[in-house]
Amino acid sequence: MKNEVYSWRVSTDLKTGLECEAHRRKLSLSAVLDLAARDWLNKSGTEIEGDEEQPRLQKAASKCFGVLASGNAHSSENARQGVRQRLRRHHDR
Secondary structure, X not given: OOOOOOOOOOXXXXXXXXXXXXXXXXXXXXXXXXXXXXXXHHHHHHHHHHOOOHHHHHHHHHOOOOOOOOOXXXXXXXXXXXXXXXXXXXXXX
16 A cells, blocks of 8 residues: 655656656556666665675775874864875875
8 A cells, every 4th residue: 555655856858758658558657656666676675685796895995994193183184185195105106
């Protein structure tokens, strides 16, 4: 049973396309939107669960995590410059 309401603004082209697809399938616009949303959720869930590369990417990214320990109370103001200097030193090796 449907008891929730959700609304959003779409472009005229998108609305026209959705209405044409609903008419072509002989469905209501809300039925087409339900199908599209369910399909998207199913595909999104499958890709996230099946993505075996995530641990490798997280491990590689974790090497970049850290802090700048300068002893300077104003270091957050200069963080961008400090990070860029560290990256330049790392890539100049």
